Amino acid sequence: MATSSFDLVVIGSGPGGEVGAIKAAQLGLKVALIEKAEHLGGTCLNWGCIPTKALLHSAKLWDKLKTIEEQGFEIGAPKFHWNKILERKDKIVDQQRKGLRFLMKKNKIEVFEGHGRLTGKTSVAITAKDGKVTNIDTKSILLCTGSRIKELPFAKSNGKNVLNSDHILSIDHIPKSLAVIGGGVVGTEFASLFARMGSDVTIIELLPQILPTEDGECVKEIERNLKKQGINLDTSTKLKAIEDDGKRVKVSCEGKEDRFFDKVLLSIGREPVTDDVGLDKVGLKVEKGGFLKVDEHYRTAVANIFAIGDIIPTPALAHTASAEAYHAVEIIAGHTPPLINYSANPNAIYTYPEIASIGMTEEKVKDQKLDYLVAKFPFAPMPKAKIEDATVGFVKIIYEPKYREILGVHIVGASATEMISEFALGKVLETTVDEIGYTIHPHPTLSETIAEAAHVALGGAIHM
Numbered sequence: 001m002a003t004s005s006f007d008l009v010v011i012g013s014g015p016g017g018e019v020g021a022i023k024a025a026q027l028g029l030k031v032a033l034i035e036k037a038e039h040l041g042g043t044c045l046n047w048g049c050i051p052t053k054a055l056l057h058s059a060k061l062w063d064k065l066k067t068i069e070e071q072g073f074e075i076g077a078p079k080f081h082w083n084k085i086l087e088r089k090d091k092i093v094d095q096q097r098k099g100l101r102f103l104m105k106k107n108k109i110e111v112f113e114g115h116g117r118l119t120g121k122t123s124v125a126i127t128a129k130d131g132k133v134t135n136i137d138t139k140s141i142l143l144c145t146g147s148r149i150k151e152l153p154f155a156k157s158n159g160k161n162v163l164n165s166d167h168i169l170s171i172d173h174i175p176k177s178l179a180v181i182g183g184g185v186v187g188t189e190f191a192s193l194f195a196r197m198g199s200d201v202t203i204i205e206l207l208p209q210i211l212p213t214e215d216g217e218c219v220k221e222i223e224r225n226l227k228k229q230g231i232n233l234d235t236s237t238k239l240k241a242i243e244d245d246g247k248r249v250k251v252s253c254e255g256k257e258d259r260f261f262d263k264v265l266l267s268i269g270r271e272p273v274t275d276d277v278g279l280d281k282v283g284l285k286v287e288k289g290g291f292l293k294v295d296e297h298y299r300t301a302v303a304n305i306f307a308i309g310d311i312i313p314t315p316a317l318a319h320t321a322s323a324e325a326y327h328a329v330e331i332i333a334g335h336t337p338p339l340i341n342y343s344a345n346p347n348a349i350y351t352y353p354e355i356a357s358i359g360m361t362e363e364k365v366k367d368q369k370l371d372y373l374v375a376k377f378p379f380a381p382m383p384k385a386k387i388e389d390a391t392v393g394f395v396k397i398i399y400e401p402k403y404r405e406i407l408g409v410h411i412v413g414a415s416a417t418e419m420i421s422e423f424a425l426g427k428v429l430e431t432t433v434d435e436i437g438y439t440i441h442p443h444p445t446l447s448e449t450i451a452e453a454a455h456v457a458l459g460g461a462i463h464m
Contacts, residue, residue, distance in 0.1 A: 013040040026107065121304060147272050162242060162244050182204075204253060221393060306332065315347070372400055372401070392413055394412055436454040
């Protein structure tokens with residue numbers, strides 16, 4: 001028998017679940033949030049976005065210290081204490097966890113700790129760690145169960161020398177050598193991090209290029225800079241086996257000699273968590289890849305059950321999940337929000353240099369046989385780029401020639417992940433490349449590079 005009744009039950013407290021629960025409460029709904037992990041926040045807060053970016057920031061500072069004398073400072077031979085860097089990372093994560101708990105309390109959201117499973121279209125059972133089961137009733141359900149790390153059947157992580165992206169966040173030393181299996185976003189970010197901290201890093205990628213979904217010209221720029229950092233790129237390389245003898249790891253690839261590394265990071269992607277959620281109890285079935293099918297409002301085949309984030313086939317990004325949850329709960333509350341424009345959904349990759357994008361790559365535009373033009377400008381001539389030693393990279397705008405609307409934007413360089421938001425808004429507003437060019441950008445800033453790229457489309461960049 002149910003002990004409590006709610007307007008909305010949210011299963012999973014990652015970026016989607018967190019936003020969905022809070023927004024629903026703000027809209028006047030009585031909300032329950034269920035989380036089976038020890039802490040709220042999901043992968044992003046505990047093992048993903050936040051801790052990795054904290055470590056990447058430390059690596060960036062360490063890199064700056066290596067050339068600090070060029071800025072006129074004399075501080076002697078710099079050194080770092082990895083344990084203190086980890087402590088700072090953990091402190092940031094803990095602060096965010098506490099903030100999230102506060103927000104749940106502030107918004108009067110009832111938090112249940114345990115594994116949530118559907119038992120009916122309007123009922124959920126929560127199994128705590130001690131086995132105690134709590135049953136609750138609800139009018140609507142929002143599934144935000146996220147994703148988990150994929151493993152290869154012939155090469156599994158062991159938490160010792162063969163690591164996954166969770167393990168490596170707590171590694172107690174910087175390895176002398178590191179093989180990263182998989183050149184996607186997570187793999188390249190960790191490669192960039194550990195190379196800057198002193199590891200001899202090799203990325204092993206099955207496909208012809210790393211970051212396969214990004215614009216090819218941008219990837220070439222990233223690859224060139226990763227190589228300058230000393231990272232070895234083994235693309236078009238098929239992994240055969242990994243053997244850990246307790247001291248070092250042997251990595252075997254087709255057509256190559258065996259190599260040995262101190263540590264190996266397995267980074268081959270993630271898969272949706274849609275099993276053991278009770279979908280069978282309500283007649284829901286997963287599709288190819290384990291995803292749930294939803295409509296444009298994130299409603300499943302069961303009218304009062306919604307799903308967002310990594311368990312549906314949209315971009316598996318924290319901010320995407322948050323936006324989808326925001327939309328879904330507005331629908332649940334009876335509102336009529338605008339549909340999400342995925343062509344304006346920004347990608348952000350925190351390698352060195354950063355890479356960020358919205359819309360279509362040049363390859364995709366060509367595949368669709370669309371008429372297009374490209375306007376591109378490098379950071380190097382800009383004074384703020386020189387001031388901040390941020391001359392690497394460029395802004396690339398792809399636009400259609402008739403109405404001059406933006407098809408895609410790709411930025412490689414410092415603060416790319418911050419600068420892309422201008423184009424995300426521009427895409428939503430159907431801004432033309434001309435309007436970007438006629439918009440006044442403050443001087444001196446890195447964002448002037450955006451204006452210069454747009455000026456190329458207007459007939460010629462000013463500072464080139």
